[in-house]
Structure formats: structure tokens, C-alpha cells
């Protein structure tokens with residue numbers, strides 16, 4: 001892979017997330033040292049085609065947003081909400097607008113939709129070959145497809161946070 005290309009990984013089918021809903025994924029990523037570390041994320045779909053991705057870690061103390069409720073939204077579904085202390089986050093920017101981490105942001109991810117799949121850009125994911133604990137949280141565990149061929153490599157860098165245009 002050349003320096004002006006980024007890796008893209010298909011995370012799920014776009015239609016597997018209903019408009020207005022969110023799904024969590026437990027991924028693994030490779031650090032610069034080559035170590036494999038857990039990389040929990042979630043993806044929110046707004047409207048028909050806008051997807052927003054964030055690392056699933058509350059900036060207040062690092063827990064998963066869906067830690068106790070299993071969900072990602074406040075009751076009115078106007079904001080993302082942390083299940084632990086109820087911090088409220090803007091859905092499209094990840095900025096905390098209320099709560100113990102007000103003014104801080106969720107870590108955004110660069111997403112794009114390619115051929116009907118929601119894809120994560122620019123994060124070196126690792127295939128997770130660990131056996132799954134059947135008593136774990138019922139996360140929607142991804143079937144990661146590493147997209148490494150020329151057809152799916154995207155030139156340049158992807159912006160963070162904002163949804164990217166769907167590619168056909």
C-alpha cells in the first residue's frame with residue numbers, strides 16, 4: 001500500500017442499522033508497536049444515508065456509553081447519552097453538551113459507505129480470532145472484512161466526524 005492510500009474495513013451492511021438507530025461493534029486494532037488492542041466503536045445512522053462513528057468510550061471516565069442501558073440515546077433521542085452518569089452528546093459532532101465532561105468530545109471515526117457497506121477508514125484493524133464469550137454483552141459483533149485490494153482502497157485522507165458521501 002502506498003503512502004497516499006488508507007486502509008478501509010467494511011464493518012456492516014448499511015441497511016443493518018435502521019435510520020435513527022445505533023449499533024456497537026467490538027473491534028481490535030493494531031497499535032504502532034504492532035500490539036492488538038480492543039477497539040470498541042459504535043455507529044449511528046441519521047436520516048437515510050448519514051452515518052456517524054465514534055470510539056465507544058465516554059470522555060468522562062472511559063466507560064462504554066451503553067454500559068448500563070444497552071442503548072446510546074437519551075429518552076427523547078435528541079442526544080447520545082452515557083449510561084453511567086448521563087452525559088449528553090451531540091449526535092453529529094460528539095461534543096458533550098451536558099454532564100461531567102461538558103465541552104469534551106467523543107472520539108470521531110471516519111466512515112464511508114461503499115457498495116452498501118459501512119466502512120471504517122484509516123484505522124489499522126486486526127482480525128479478532130479470540131473465541132467469543134457467549135455470556136458477553138450482546139454486542140452486534142462485526143464480521144470485519146479487510147478491504148485491501150486496489151478496488152476498495154481510497155486515496156487521500158478521510159475527514160473525521162462528518163459523514164462522507166456514499167460511494168457506489
Ligand code: FES
Pocket residue numbers: 058059060061062063082083084085086087099100101
Ligand atoms: S462515565 Fe460517562 S458520564 Fe460519567
